[in-house]
Amino acid sequence: MAKITFITSNEQSTTVEGHQGSVMELAVENNIEGIDGDCGGVCSCATCHVYVASDQLDKTGAISEIEKDMLELDDNVTELSRLCCQITLSDDLDGLILTIAP
């Protein structure tokens, strides 16, 4: 079980809990504003773009080449960017804070 906090563009903070699937699926199930997951999690839409808190990058693991390529197409990419459909829920993610990209 991991508690994940999402911060939306209007600075609303919502913490939800999950234990399986992807972080994108957790966000969609909980109607987190700004996470659409249009491609269903196959890394081809970037509607699940988030920024990981800078001191938590190690929690989310390595970024794949496919994910990196997809993010490079997004104007709002930063070194904290991830596509949250590519982050699998696990206990290690407990306490993770994600800001939703514009």
Ligand code: FES
């Ligand atoms: S849901 Fe489409 S890239 Fe993540």
